[in-house]
Amino acid sequence: MAESAGAAAETFAPPAAFAAAARVKNRKEYDELYRAAAANPAEFWAELARRELHWLQPFTQAREWNYPFVKWFLGGKINASDNCLDRHLTGPRKNKAAIIWEGENFEQRILTYQDLYRRVAKFANVLKAQGYKAGDRAIIYMPMVPEAAVAMLACARIGVIHSVVFAGFSAEALKTRIDDLGATLVITADAAQRRGREIPLKRNVDAALAECPAVRKCIVYRHKNAGIEMKPERDAWWEDLMFGASEVCPPEPLDSEHPLYVLYTSGTTGKPKGVVHATAGYLLETLMTMQWVFDIREDDTYWCTADIGWVTGHSYIVYGPLAAGATTLMYEGAPDWPEPDRFWRLIEKYRVNVFYTSPTAIRSFIRQGDKWPKRRDLSSLRLLGSVGEPINPAAWRWYNQVIGQNRCPIVDTWWQTETGAIMISPMPGAVAAKPGSATLPLPGIIPDVVDLKGEPVAAGQQGYLIIRQPWPAMFRTLYNDAERYRENYWAKVPNVYFTGDAARRDADGYYWVLGRVDDVINVSGHRLSTMEVESALVRHAAVAEAAAVGRPHDLKGQALVVFTVCKGGVPKSPELVEELRAWVGQEIGGFARPDEIRLVDALPKTRSGKIMRRLLRELVTADKVSGDTTTLEDYSVLLELAKTKGDEE
Ligand code: WT7
Numbered sequence: 001m002a003e004s005a006g007a008a009a010e011t012f013a014p015p016a017a018f019a020a021a022a023r024v025k026n027r028k029e030y031d032e033l034y035r036a037a038a039a040n041p042a043e044f045w046a047e048l049a050r051r052e053l054h055w056l057q058p059f060t061q062a063r064e065w066n067y068p069f070v071k072w073f074l075g076g077k078i079n080a081s082d083n084c085l086d087r088h089l090t091g092p093r094k095n096k097a098a099i100i101w102e103g104e105n106f107e108q109r110i111l112t113y114q115d116l117y118r119r120v121a122k123f124a125n126v127l128k129a130q131g132y133k134a135g136d137r138a139i140i141y142m143p144m145v146p147e148a149a150v151a152m153l154a155c156a157r158i159g160v161i162h163s164v165v166f167a168g169f170s171a172e173a174l175k176t177r178i179d180d181l182g183a184t185l186v187i188t189a190d191a192a193q194r195r196g197r198e199i200p201l202k203r204n205v206d207a208a209l210a211e212c213p214a215v216r217k218c219i220v221y222r223h224k225n226a227g228i229e230m231k232p233e234r235d236a237w238w239e240d241l242m243f244g245a246s247e248v249c250p251p252e253p254l255d256s257e258h259p260l261y262v263l264y265t266s267g268t269t270g271k272p273k274g275v276v277h278a279t280a281g282y283l284l285e286t287l288m289t290m291q292w293v294f295d296i297r298e299d300d301t302y303w304c305t306a307d308i309g310w311v312t313g314h315s316y317i318v319y320g321p322l323a324a325g326a327t328t329l330m331y332e333g334a335p336d337w338p339e340p341d342r343f344w345r346l347i348e349k350y351r352v353n354v355f356y357t358s359p360t361a362i363r364s365f366i367r368q369g370d371k372w373p374k375r376r377d378l379s380s381l382r383l384l385g386s387v388g389e390p391i392n393p394a395a396w397r398w399y400n401q402v403i404g405q406n407r408c409p410i411v412d413t414w415w416q417t418e419t420g421a422i423m424i425s426p427m428p429g430a431v432a433a434k435p436g437s438a439t440l441p442l443p444g445i446i447p448d449v450v451d452l453k454g455e456p457v458a459a460g461q462q463g464y465l466i467i468r469q470p471w472p473a474m475f476r477t478l479y480n481d482a483e484r485y486r487e488n489y490w491a492k493v494p495n496v497y498f499t500g501d502a503a504r505r506d507a508d509g510y511y512w513v514l515g516r517v518d519d520v521i522n523v524s525g526h527r528l529s530t531m532e533v534e535s536a537l538v539r540h541a542a543v544a545e546a547a548a549v550g551r552p553h554d555l556k557g558q559a560l561v562v563f564t565v566c567k568g569g570v571p572k573s574p575e576l577v578e579e580l581r582a583w584v585g586q587e588i589g590g591f592a593r594p595d596e597i598r599l600v601d602a603l604p605k606t607r608s609g610k611i612m613r614r615l616l617r618e619l620v621t622a623d624k625v626s627g628d629t630t631t632l633e634d635y636s637v638l639l640e641l642a643k644t645k646g647d648e649e
Helices: 016-021 027-039 041-052 080-084 113-129 146-158 171-181 201-209 238-242 279-292 311-323 342-350 359-368 393-403 482-490 530-538 574-587 613-622 635-643
Strands: 061-066 069-074 097-103 108-112 137-141 161-164 185-189 192-194 197-199 217-221 235-237 259-265 273-278 301-304 327-332 354-357 383-387 410-413 447-450 462-467 497-505 511-516 520-523 526-529 543-553 557-566 596-600
Touching: 027 041, 041 061, 041 069, 041 279, 069 279, 080 146, 080 279, 080 311, 097 113, 097 146, 097 342, 108 113, 113 146, 113 238, 137 146, 137 171, 137 201, 146 161, 146 259, 146 311, 171 201, 171 259, 171 273, 171 574, 185 201, 201 217, 217 238, 235 238, 259 279, 259 311, 273 279, 279 311, 301 311, 301 342, 311 327, 327 342, 359 393, 383 393, 393 410, 447 497, 462 511, 482 497, 511 520, 520 543, 520 557, 526 530, 530 543, 530 557, 530 574, 543 613, 557 574, 557 613, 574 596, 596 635, 613 635
Parallel strands: 097 327, 137 161, 137 185, 161 259, 185 217, 217 235, 301 327, 301 354, 354 383, 383 410, 557 596
Antiparallel strands: 061 069, 097 108, 192 197, 259 273, 447 462, 462 497, 497 511, 520 526, 543 557
């Protein structure tokens, strides 16, 4: 990121043809919008909320800010499913494709808004018939199929709070989330598919539920015809329950602040955090960013390649696009299956106009070679997006030239699970891009770069990225842990929201996000907690201690390296390394398997016994340690560590 990070960096003005047709057409319009919003954020958002959302009862107060707890649109009644479905049915969107789905084996399904509405209403009635009601919690552990969206929207329709668990998570991780949430319902499928292989979702659910007696019901969508066991009473097939269910299910009028969902994300401890999002504010901002950032149009085919198990999938496959009445493409499968051109083939086939993916994916496309995109027709594309990690300027340029054919603006969108919606990103028709910078904040978002006392740092200087004012899609708390919410996010720097990211703001006011400052690392755009991996490892019988750190990785952004001390008498062996990697996969999920495990005799510690991760980080990054080691208990430990090089994947 050191490359050209500053005011002097190369800029790319919005392509004239794009700007002419865009909602926000030039920098002046953006500036005016931004200024108006900053002058009175609460009133700015309230006006949009009145205009852009469908209310079942109007709200009476825009905002209540009781630091650090916020409420938006008080007194209002609203329903997310109503906003994503019902309101599109009275006009020309009724028979418009809401979801276009393609499976890895090229299966295809197209659900119109009317179709999707019917399924959601029926499934909501199924849930009601099973005794579920507003405030109950449901876990959704599903493949990338339209039924995942149906399940989310059906929960939303009756006020059941959903928590989608990424299908790559293990049974153990699933169980932890079910427990923390006190969920009484699990919605799953027999299996998912990836690279031709079946992933046994229901089997993982069975393993988790063996220890979750509070779950009364498990509804199973038949996706792959995988042979599975059904437990009488507890388990039921989706199709059986749907058969004959009524299609009439009026949306429940819910408070603006009713929790729409909880999504677990990694923090700096071993315990994942349940990020709670509220209905109205979240809907408003996911919808507004569909307009401001993706400049969504009625005839667009829009594709976000994320998984619904992450926040990007929630906000930009399901809620944002459907609230906007857009056509959202959903692909279940790997980007390189059966060949590395699968994404480009999908773009060609469905004439995708807006394409949103991650820097890790882009870097892997670069590695596979230009011939794959070049043999497909990408002329339908008009806008490209990036999310999840800083995009390195070289990847940005390739994306621009080879995929966008120098015709499509690129929106580098900075946001987080906690922010709910995109916060910093160019408006594609109005703000010039600088490769590697997420550029400027969206209207109503007031960030800054400060030191730990909260003092702004000078232009070009590195500091902490913070947000000064609450925004509608902001998470409301951590599930059952308001204290951790306050401590983690609102106490590190006084009076502001602490993002956990380091950033620089250049002389043009552009933001350059540099990465996390906490013990969270970003592997392939997925957030991983080093503590979570460490606690998984020490649960293994052979392990005494572990310290996980990130090191820069060409493809994934960061790779996970774990220094592991075994219990006395356990011999070091390559087999043990493999066993430990597999163990982490089993404890958390395959995506968390360390890239490297180094078996060592001891870890460097301070005199008070704290592991000096900073030194380990330097060791894996530079292969030597130059930082301050004066508090190090035993310097020889470090010399030993420098000699051990683990097996790389
Ligand atoms: C962290 C949030 C919300 C999208 C998926 C990740 C990093 C995200 C960017 C970007 C630089 C970015 C930050 C952030 N990040 N987008 N455009 N430029 N960094 O969600 O798992 O909640 O992770 O991802 O470090 O704090 P998440």
